[in-house]
Amino acid sequence: xxxxxxxxxxxxxxxxxxxxxxxxxxxxxxxxxxxxxxxxxxxxxxxxxxxxxxxxxxxxxxxxxxxxxxxxxxxxxxxxxxxxxxxxxxxxxxxxxxxxxxxxxxxxxxxxxxxxxxxxxxxxxxxxxxxxxxxxxxxxxxxxxxxxxxxxxxxxxxxxxxxxxxxxxxxxxxxxxxxxxxxxxxxxxxxxxxxxxxxxxxxxxxxxxxxxxxxxxxxxxxxxxxxxxxxxxxxxxxxxxxxxxxxxxxxxxxxxxxxxxxxxxxxxxxxxxxxxxxxxxxxxxxxxxxxxxxxxxxxxxxxxxxxxxxxxxxxxxxxxxxxxxxxxxxxxxxxxxxxxxxxxxxxxxxxxxxxxxxxxxxxxxxxxxxxxxxxxxxxxxxxxxxxxxxxxxxxxxxxxxxxxxxxxxxxxxxxxxxxxxxxxxxxxxxxxxxxxxxxxxxxxxxxxxxxxxxxxxxxxxxxxxxxxxxxxxxxxxxxxxxxxxxxxxxxxxxxxxxxxxxxxxxxxxx
Amino acid sequence: xxxxxxxxxxxxxxxxxxxxxxxxxxxxxxxxxxxxxxxxxxxxxxxxxxxxxxxxxxxxxxxxxxxxxxxxxxxxxxxxxxxxxxxxxxxxxxxxxxxxxxxxxxxxxxxxxxxxxxxxxxxxxxxxxxxxxxxxxxxxxxxxxxxxxxxxxxxxxxxxxxxxxxxxxxxxxxxxxxxxxxxxxxxxxxxxxxxxxxxxxxxxxxxxxxxxxxxxxxxxxxxxxxxxxxxxxxxxxxxxxxxxxxxxxxxxxxxxxxxxxxxxxxxxxxxxxxxxxxxxxxxxxxxxxxxxxxxxxxxxxxxxxxxxxxxxxxxxxxxxxxxxxxxxxxxxxxxxxxxxxxxxxxxxxxxxxxxxxxxxx
Ligand SMILES: Nc1ncnc2c1ncn2[C@@H]1O[C@H](COP(=O)(O)OP(=O)(O)OP(=O)(O)O)[C@@H](O)[C@H]1O
Ligand SMILES: [Mg+2]
Numbered sequence: 077x078x079x080x081x082x083x084x085x086x087x088x089x090x091x092x093x094x095x096x097x098x099x100x101x102x103x104x105x106x107x108x109x110x111x112x113x114x115x116x117x118x119x120x121x122x123x124x125x126x127x128x129x130x131x132x133x134x135x136x137x138x139x140x141x142x143x144x145x146x147x148x149x150x151x152x153x154x155x156x157x158x159x160x161x162x163x164x165x166x167x168x169x170x171x172x173x174x175x176x177x178x179x180x181x182x183x184x185x186x187x188x189x190x191x192x193x194x195x196x197x198x199x200x201x202x203x204x205x206x207x208x209x210x211x212x213x214x215x216x217x218x219x220x221x222x223x224x225x226x227x228x229x230x231x232x233x234x235x236x237x238x239x240x241x242x243x244x245x246x247x248x249x250x251x252x253x254x255x256x257x258x259x260x261x262x263x264x265x266x267x268x269x270x271x272x273x274x275x276x277x278x279x280x281x282x283x284x285x286x287x288x289x290x291x292x293x294x295x296x297x298x299x300x301x302x303x304x305x306x307x308x309x310x311x312x313x314x315x316x317x318x319x320x321x322x323x324x325x326x327x328x329x330x331x332x333x334x335x336x337x338x339x340x341x342x343x344x345x346x347x348x349x350x351x352x353x354x355x356x357x358x359x360x361x362x363x364x365x366x367x368x369x370x371x372x373x374x375x376x377x378x379x380x381x382x383x384x385x386x387x388x389x390x391x392x393x394x395x396x397x398x399x400x401x402x403x404x405x406x407x408x409x410x411x412x413x414x415x416x417x418x419x420x421x422x423x424x425x426x427x428x429x430x431x432x433x434x435x436x437x438x439x440x441x442x443x444x445x446x447x448x449x450x451x452x453x454x455x456x457x458x459x460x461x462x463x464x465x466x467x468x469x470x471x472x473x474x475x476x477x478x479x480x481x482x483x484x485x486x487x488x489x490x491x492x493x494x495x496x497x498x499x500x501x502x503x504x505x506x507x508x509x510x511x512x513x514x515x516x517x518x519x520x521x522x523x524x525x526x527x528x529x530x531x532x533x534x535x536x537x538x539x540x541x542x543x544x545x546x547x548x549x550x551x552x553x554x555x556x557x558x559x560x561x562x563x564x565x566x567x568x569x570x571x572x573x574x575x576x577x578x579x580x581x582x583x584x585x586x
Numbered sequence: 587x588x589x590x591x592x593x594x595x596x597x598x599x600x601x602x603x604x605x606x607x608x609x610x611x612x613x614x615x616x617x618x619x620x621x622x623x624x625x626x627x628x629x630x631x632x633x634x635x636x637x638x639x640x641x642x643x644x645x646x647x648x649x650x651x652x653x654x655x656x657x658x659x660x661x662x663x664x665x666x667x668x669x670x671x672x673x674x675x676x677x678x679x680x681x682x683x684x685x686x687x688x689x690x691x692x693x694x695x696x697x698x699x700x701x702x703x704x705x706x707x708x709x710x711x712x713x714x715x716x717x718x719x720x721x722x723x724x725x726x727x728x729x730x731x732x733x734x735x736x737x738x739x740x741x742x743x744x745x746x747x748x749x750x751x752x753x754x755x756x757x758x759x760x761x762x763x764x765x766x767x768x769x770x771x772x773x774x775x776x777x778x779x780x781x782x783x784x785x786x787x788x789x790x791x792x793x794x795x796x797x798x799x800x801x802x803x804x805x806x807x808x809x810x811x812x813x814x815x816x817x818x819x820x821x822x823x824x825x826x827x828x829x830x831x832x833x834x835x836x837x838x839x840x841x842x843x844x845x846x847x848x849x850x851x852x853x854x855x856x857x858x859x860x861x862x863x864x865x866x867x868x869x870x871x872x873x874x875x876x877x878x879x880x881x882x883x884x885x886x887x888x889x890x891x892x893x894x895x896x897x898x899x900x901x902x903x904x905x906x907x908x909x910x911x912x913x914x915x916x917x918x919x920x921x922x923x924x925x926x927x928x929x930x931x932x933x934x935x936x937x938x939x940x941x942x943x944x945x946x947x
Binding site: 388390409410411413414415420422427428429430431432433437441442444445449450453454455457 | 811821
């Protein structure tokens with residue numbers, strides 16, 4: 077294998093690629109290349125145009141201008157099939173899998189060589205098993221995709237692309253949904269792929285990941301390529317500066333909550349079993365005071381999502397009680413809790429947070445029954461639009477206007493709409509789950525400031541996050557969740573990292 | 587020139603409402619109809635008739651003179667009602683295949699009230715007949731609604747099954763307690779003149795029920811796009827989980843959609859009883875409830891689109907008779923053309939995709 081620097085022809089080269097949506101330019105004359113065996117990281121704020129550029133590479137978008145060359149040969153990509161045939165595989169920010177089908181069926185879907193009418197599934201299964209063996213990717217060809225964890229589905233996307241013969245890999249924020257351990261696993265796979273000569277584009281908002289895995293870094297800002305650097309010759313600080321054009325600092329909690337502040341959210345002995353009878357919450361206690369942020373730290377899948385959904389009323393616990401500002405809300409529906417001032421920033425924003433309508437219509441989901449959005453049941457479209465315009469301005473949502481369908485926003489900007497919607501109600505209790513997932517550094521700092529502002533205002537905040545840095549910076553107290561129980565509580569100024577990780581992995585008793 | 591996805595991502599192709607790329611969708615619907623007519627032309631030619639003159643006869647039969655226009659619009663009345671009925675259910679994310687049965691109950695209720703209270707002044711009688719038809723349709727649609735919410739029974743199946751229950755139950759009524767005094771046919775006595783709706787156009791059968799239906803279309807449009815109820819209904823239909831998380835009363839909204847849907851189908855029954863048959867008969871509906879499904883889909887489940895689609899289907903049905911008598915094209919061929927419209931409407935997504943691709947080329 078030639079070393080990446082010496083490769084004469086880049087595996088993939090874009091030059092002058094321009095994509096416009098109406099009058100908005102999402103990619104402005106971008107030159108970008110990646111050699112075989114190279115990992116080229118792509119950085120940029122939310123809405124900078126990273127996903128758009130990669131959709132061009134994957135044949136999902138036709139640029140208005142510019143050329144694409146594979147191994148030096150100019151190509152035209154009319155569809156994802158063209159791209160796949162040229163060895164381009166994409167692991168999307170939002171996975172493109174069919175949940176009710178098995179892994180093997182997903183991999184074979186629409187692939188002519190498997191046989192159009194009577195696909196040879198046995199061979200597909202054998203091939204997949206061989207691939208997952210070779211790259212140490214744990215994937216069961218017969219598993220139903222919908223049953224897999226997020227990390228599992230991501231492995232399926234990778235195996236699927238490999239099975240289809242991908243030599244150029246595009247990974248759009250693959251680590252956003254992974255726990256730190258899983259990130260390590262992914263990086264092991266990427267290194268192996270690089271050794272085998274695969275060219276890779278890696279998108280992430282996390283600078284440390286970029287510094288660790290990439291050979292080169294390119295930075296996009298508002299649709300323009302502002303810099304390309306060899307990773308070894310740059311630093312996280314420089315990249316951050318290039319990305320947002322200025323220095324910034326992540327905020328953190330500094331003052332303390334008075335111990336006599338009233339308790340706004342109180343949960344006692346919550347127990348929840350899922351549809352299959354598996355206990356997810358096992359006698360969980362939680363209380364949050366006025367003006368307090370309680371961080372819930374833990375490895376993903378230890379009951380965080382269930383806890384959030386029980387608190388917000390999306391699920392009903394089998395036992396336990398729940399009070400908001402002294403009112404018993406056990407068993408009540410989300411409507412009642414929202415009425416009492418609860419706000420939810422859901423983890424799974426695609427499924428729980430947004431609906432396929434315009435930004436404006438999404439901005440008023442929770443407030444549609446009140447003035448100014450509606451009066452006596454009649455909508456005021458002008459008031460809705462005005463509200464959305466304020467939200468867009470306040471939360472710096474990068475879009476073409478309130479009428480833009482929310483599904484066409486970049487992931488981070490969708491999150492800003494959800495946050496703005498929840499926080500603009502001045503909620504008394506906030507349940508925020510992974511509120512900065514998929515957000516760029518600047519937006520993350522913004523969200524942190526917003527949460528601190530809500531705390532100052534007197535809200536009680538439950539912050540569920542797998543990002544330890546985030547939990548540590550913002551929380552007054554950190555509770556560690558493991559197997560559906562709170563196994564430890566650490567006040568802000570007494571957090572020892574080794575103790576924390578021992579608790580998180582269930583290796584220490586409280 | 588704006589960039590558009592070359593191929594649709596995994597997102598389901600659902601109506602996204604007034605903010606979507608509605609223009610292209612309308613174009614796709616029109617192209618679907620034209621393609622169906624083109625395929626129909628081939629069939630007509632195979633039958634040995636010149637398609638141009640056959641379609642000429644069809645157009646003439648549907649719109650050629652005042653009377654044919656009146657007949658077409660008269661036929662569009664029940665189709666608009668059932669189309670709206672299905673559209674409201676669709677918007678809320680449910681399927682109402684039961685408009686046929688709800689229509690029958692509506693018709694029976696209207697006739698029953700009209701026969702029981704013939705001496706009421708028309709200003710009271712007409713609204714109470716219309717109201718009871720809508721209530722009867724709504725109540726009959728409540729059944730699958732409750733079965734769905736209480737037991738998770740799929741409304742696709744229950745509504746279609748309940749159609750048979752409705753049709754046979756009405757037959758029982760028409761052979762039994764409600765049968766005409768002469769006692770021969772499965773029909774009620776003829777309704778009193780006082781119950782009929784005034785004519786809209788002199789010397790035709792078109793009555794002011796058409797204006798009422800236009801009002802209902804306008805009202806439906808307003809309800810869907812300008813009330814918080816309609817907004818919430820659409821959110822429930824697009825993603826019930828989001829609706830729940832946003833504090834919407836998902837169950838109540840679903841029930842309300844069933845009720846409105848059934849009431850609109852019941853209204854269709856009223857219109858047929860009062861405006862066409864002047865009595866309740868067995869077989870009041872030649873499948874208006876089912877055609878309503880196609881009308882709703884072709885109309886993009888928007889009230890204005892439903893009205894346009896209903897007039898189109900009415901024209902196809904009314905014009906088919908002329909095509910048969912004037913050109914010898916069997917009216918079953920017109921039925922086949924309607925079927926082709928269904929097929930192309932279902933495949934409309936492909937046309938939409940092709941239009942997008944041209945847009946980006
Ligand atoms: N189909 C579309 N119509 C209109 N605008 C679009 C469309 N798709 C993307 N955009 C806009 O293009 C810009 C770039 O979006 P893109 O998804 O590429 O951002 P990104 O860099 O991937 O951001 P993130 O880090 O949040 O994922 C955004 O402002 C987005 O709103
Ligand atoms: Mg993106």
